[in-house]
Amino acid sequence: xxxxxxxxxxxxxxxxxxxxxxxxxxxxxxxxxxxxxxxxxxxxxxxxxxxxxxxxxxxxxxxxxxxxxxxxxxxxxxxxxxxxxxxxxxxxxxxxxxxxxxxxxxxxxxxxxxxxxxxxxxxxxxxxxxxxxxxxxxxxxxxxxxxxxxxxxxxxxxxxxxxxxxxxxxxxx
Amino acid sequence: xxxxxxxxxxxxxxxxxxxxxxxxxxxxxxxxxxxxxxxxxxxxxxxxxxxxxxxxxxxxxxxxxxxxxxxxxxxxxxxxxxxxxxxxxxxxxxxxxxxx
Numbered sequence: 001x002x003x004x005x006x007x008x009x010x011x012x013x014x015x016x017x018x019x020x021x022x023x024x025x026x027x028x029x030x031x032x033x034x035x036x037x038x039x040x041x042x043x044x045x046x047x048x049x050x051x052x053x054x055x056x057x058x059x060x061x062x063x064x065x066x067x068x069x070x071x072x073x074x075x076x077x078x079x080x081x082x083x084x085x086x087x088x089x090x091x092x093x094x095x096x097x098x099x100x101x102x103x104x105x106x107x108x109x110x111x112x113x114x115x116x117x118x119x120x121x122x123x124x125x126x127x128x129x130x131x132x133x134x135x136x137x138x139x140x141x142x143x144x145x146x147x148x149x150x151x152x153x154x155x156x157x158x159x160x161x162x163x164x165x166x167x168x169x170x171x172x173x
Numbered sequence: 174x175x176x177x178x179x180x181x182x183x184x185x186x187x188x189x190x191x192x193x194x195x196x197x198x199x200x201x202x203x204x205x206x207x208x209x210x211x212x213x214x215x216x217x218x219x220x221x222x223x224x225x226x227x228x229x230x231x232x233x234x235x236x237x238x239x240x241x242x243x244x245x246x247x248x249x250x251x252x253x254x255x256x257x258x259x260x261x262x263x264x265x266x267x268x269x270x271x272x273x
Binding site: 002006010013014017018020021026029030033036040043044046047048049051052055059060063064068069071072074075087088091092094095096098099100102103104105106107110117118119120121122123126134137138140141142145146149153156157159161162163164165167168 | 174175177179180181182183184185186187188190191192193196197198200202203205206207209210213216217220221223224226227228229230232233235236237239240241242243244245246247248249251252253254255257263264265
């Protein structure tokens with residue numbers, strides 16, 4: 001049963017990401033991207049990461065894709081010629097070949113050198129028993145072991161905000 | 174029974190599709206979306222490893238990756254808006270001002 005659900009979501013992810021890459025209209029690509037984000041959120045739920053699934057939908061599908069669609073519609077882009085025989089005719093062929101090489105390499109690394117390590121304390125039963133849920137368990141690690149990186153992310157977000165304002169401003173006084 | 178290898182292979186395929194998109198497409202916004210797709214593929218494998226090793230560290234890393242992706246999207250789209258304002262195009266073949 002779990003396998004069937006995995007193949008449904010995995011197939012949806014593959015189809016939507018292929019649609020993202022091949023569609024001519026950027027708006028269609030953005031909508032395919034939303035499908036990919038929702039499917040990845042579903043896979044996170046299947047992996048027992050409920051907090052990340054919620055964050056995925058809120059941050060990616062909610063904030064980032066709205067930003068993308070806003071910019072696409074703001075800029076009035078002409079649909080890109082999918083079959084362009086411009087000055088870079090070989091580019092497409094080499095792009096596909098290199099992408100396949102990357103996929104095969106990643107798959108080989110996964111098959112060969114499989115990551116092994118000591119099992120941690122966050123077993124599915126232990127998370128519920130000791131913390132009460134996935135969100136509490138993430139918080140217990142995030143606010144203790146990773147407190148300094150967590151504070152640094154606030155600096156990153158502040159820089160992004162200031163940078164976006166400065167870059168899109170017409171003229172700086 | 175779904176093993177973590179299923180998730181890792183799916184993640185590799187999604188990463189490959191994203192890489193092909195970055196290399197093949199010429200529209201800067203679509204290239205940007207393919208980069209987000211590659212980040213998502215990496216997130217899947219990090220959560221799968223986190224489940225395999227019974228550790229929360231992978232999920233915390235995914236949380237940080239999401240933050241960086243949000244900041245990157247804001248900055249990148251701001252760059253594209255100012256680029257389009259100055260050059261009237263987002264075709265990466267025509268954006269060659271700094272090319273030697």
